[in-house]
Every structure is written in structure tokens, then in C-alpha cells.
Amino acid sequence: MELTPTAYVILGMVSREARSGYEIKATVDNSTRFFWAASYGQIYPELKRLSEAGLVEGSDVPRGERKRTVYAITAAGMEVLKEWLRKAPSTFETRDEGLLKLFFSGVLPPAEAAGTLRALREHRLGVAERLRGIEPAATEKAAADDPYPLMVLQSGIEFNEWFADWCERMEDRLLDSARPPKGANDV
Numbered sequence: 001m002e003l004t005p006t007a008y009v010i011l012g013m014v015s016r017e018a019r020s021g022y023e024i025k026a027t028v029d030n031s032t033r034f035f036w037a038a039s040y041g042q043i044y045p046e047l048k049r050l051s052e053a054g055l056v057e058g059s060d061v062p063r064g065e066r067k068r069t070v071y072a073i074t075a076a077g078m079e080v081l082k083e084w085l086r087k088a089p090s091t092f093e094t095r096d097e098g099l100l101k102l103f104f105s106g107v108l109p110p111a112e113a114a115g116t117l118r119a120l121r122e123h124r125l126g127v128a129e130r131l132r133g134i135e136p137a138a139t140e141k142a143a144a145d146d147p148y149p150l151m152v153l154q155s156g157i158e159f160n161e162w163f164a165d166w167c168e169r170m171e172d173r174l175l176d177s178a179r180p181p182k183g184a185n186d187v
Contacts, residue, residue, distance in 0.1 A: 001053050003080070005091065006042040011073060011081040014056055016146075018072040021047055030134065031149060034127065034156050047071055055080055098123065110178035114171045121167035128160035 003011075009032060013024045021043050028038045050056040055077035058069040073081065098120040105113035131153055142150035 001049075003084070004042075004046060005036065006038045007046045007050055007055075008081065008084055009036060009038050010043060010046055010050060010071075011055065011077055011084075014071050014073045015078060015081055018059070018070045020061075020068050020070050022068075024071075034131065035152070050077065096120075110174050114174050117167045117171040117174065121164045121171070124160045124164040124167065128157050128164065131157045131160065 009028060010024060013019055013027055019027065021040070024043055024047075025038065025040055028043075032038070047056065047058070051058055051071070055074055056071045057074055058071045061068050061070045098116060102113065102116050102120070105116055134153060135150075135157070138150040138153045142148075
């Protein structure tokens, strides 16, 4: 059975502790979402496939009147996860609508294209700030037993701060190149 990237996200999430689909999504939204997202429409079908393959097993753990299935990784699932972790990454994908817009901004006047760079910069600063808000809990968890999420979090903070600086440099370059040379208006 070939697994999707979402399947590996799920295996990784339930390798730490048993979780419901809702809990997996909530954890993704506050951790891997910044570099690898997963939607409910991906998570629930994958949980079914992983369960049928014997890589996770679900237990009914109702919460009040609400039906709730919590999934735990099986020994076979743990082996599949470890095998995947030991392989070099084979997928590289960055999706950023702002960069896509910048790529096609040649149809705009430079001052308008600079607005795309300003928006990208503000977005990246906001992401860095949001990640910094997660950092205290991640630091505490890293000190307790798991340093890897903190390492990834810090890479996200540093990357977004670098990206914001890059946007500022590119905006300056773009606006400088759009200005007439000194003395050009002196006829």
C-alpha cells in the first residue's frame, strides 16, 4: 500500500499519543500547518485507509453524548513511520500565493508590484509572531522529552523573519529601479 503525505502526518501525530480525527486536525493547525497542511477531507479518509491496512487502530471513546473514535498507531504503523523517516525527503513543495502573484507582476506598474511585496512582508512578520507565541510551550516540551518540534518551530521563525527582510530588500530594489536616474529630468 502506497501512503500519501497525509497518511504520514497522521502516523506521526498518533505516534505521540492516541488522537481523534478532530484532535489530529487541531494539532496539525498549530504545528505542521505552517509547512505541511492537512484538511478534514484528507484526514478522515486516510484514517479509514490506515485502519483497514492495520497501521492504526480506532477505539470508541465517547465524550458525553458525542461519538468519538480515538486512533493509536499499531506496531506495523510504527515500523512504516520509522521506515519513512529514515528515507531522504522526496517531495519539495512550497505554495505561496503571494510569490505566485509576484511572479506574474510584470503586468503591473512597479509601485503596484511593490504592494505585493509589502503584503508578503506583513504576512511573514505575522506568521513569525504567531510562531513565537507557540515557542514557550514548545520549549517546555523540548526540555521534557522531544526537541524536534522546537527545532522545526525555530526554523519557521527564522525563515519567516528572513523572508520578511527579503521582501523589504526586493521592494527597495524594485522602487529604486523604477525611479528615473538623477538628473534625467534636468534638461
